[in-house]
Amino acid sequence: MTINGKAYIAGAFEHPTRHAPDKSVAQLHAEVALGALADAGLRREDVDGYFCAGDAPGPGAAPMAEYLNLNLRHLDASEMGGASYVALAAHAAQASALGKCNVALVTLAGRPRSEGMATGTAPRLRDPNQPEAGFEYPYGLTTANGYAMCAMRHMYQYGTTSEQLAWIKVAASHHAQHNPNAMLPQPVTVDEVVDSPLIADPLHRLDCCVISDGGGALIVVRPEIAKSLKRPLVKIIGAGETVKHLSAGTFDLTTSGAARSGPAAFAEAGVVPADIKYASIYDSFTITVLIQIEDLGFCEKGGGGKFVADGNLISGTGRLPFNTDGGGLCNNHPANRGGMTKVIEAVRQLRGEAHPAVQVKTCDLALAQGTGLQLGTRHCSATLILERE
């Protein structure tokens, strides 16, 4: 069994807002849902499968299904943090392949910016029943210092430098300057990144992603429906997902779940990393990108620092154009979950609908990579490979 060729992404919509103090979370979910349906040329009544994750006003899919007044025969509320939407696109393809739904809607939305959330720097006890809670929360684990420990170890093991990490932000900012919705549209230099204040050693302020409100949605449909619509055909050809955790205290912080979800996706798609023309790589922090690029096989393990330097991720000049919307580092990180926008920009690239300044020529094969939860402890990873037909 494979999902290769069993479903297409027919609709993709990114909410233009980056600050939505006057909207509710449910309203944002509804707006992106309707936006993606309009993009596909489908109606709300056509949706028979709904896929969402922990950002949807829960529990699970029921409240948003009611808000949108959907008539469903398939539900999936798999929670994988920011990787969820990459995985949910694949789950929608699975459901499609099994005939469980014809038109799948995947939504993401949230407003951490309006809610004034100290997303990355405040320790949070999410659930006291989490078995590790007593052994992590007292120590002041935050999003930022968890990822920082990965960066510190990567530097120790492989000689990676802050300047090399900074190139990732530089590349994202070069792309963001062409995105009128981007939160940080100004190109930055390596010096500006390494001279920005340290948040958690060795990560600087400009190594971190933005905090934004907003959302996005996808419509995944069966092949015959995709072919009846007017949009360019973006086929799902491979996917993988996994969770990487601390393995009872025997872990390596320099690798991510992409080392497992990536090869699974490539095997299903029947392609290799060198075939990929464009990659959306989850970028909560610069180090997140570097580790995933290595683990996906775009370069050897430990070679990520050299690979990302000197503009190698910049569209038009680099070997691996990445996050041409500006990514989470510069454009948008709605609900503190970057997986959705990763898939959306990959779809734009395959359709030839990215900004002309960053559009990859003859972009027929793209990858979207998501990492959810915390790279420094336990995280989910999802990889999706898409082909323009």
Add this chain to the structure above:
Amino acid sequence: MQQSRKIPSPVVNPETKAFWDAARERRFVVAFCSACGKAHWYPRAVCPFCGNEAIAWRAAAGTGTIYSFSVMRRAKEPYVIAYVTLAEGPTMMTNIVGCDFDALAIGQPVSVVFTDTDDGPPVPVFRPV
């Protein structure tokens, strides 16, 4: 520089009560599986390596080396979060205290001390040897 951050009390549950009871006596224990002989972290009642429930709490050496760390600058009082690889094998999350944060390095030997929390048992942290 001594850590002055106020440390929240650890969540104690029936599974980890013995660990925290020992901590109240300033004893640092590690969970070992009597069936497979392996130590693990964080402590569980079910061995994550072999599934056996024959878990024994053993006094740990209290020594280890820094696997990775980060100085949290964006805080009222900077503090160091770290992973320390214990002499018994597993690597645990902790804080590094009582030192010049800027002189810390991966691989550095450290030893355990207990630090008080809000109103719960003290938690194990480490300082350079």
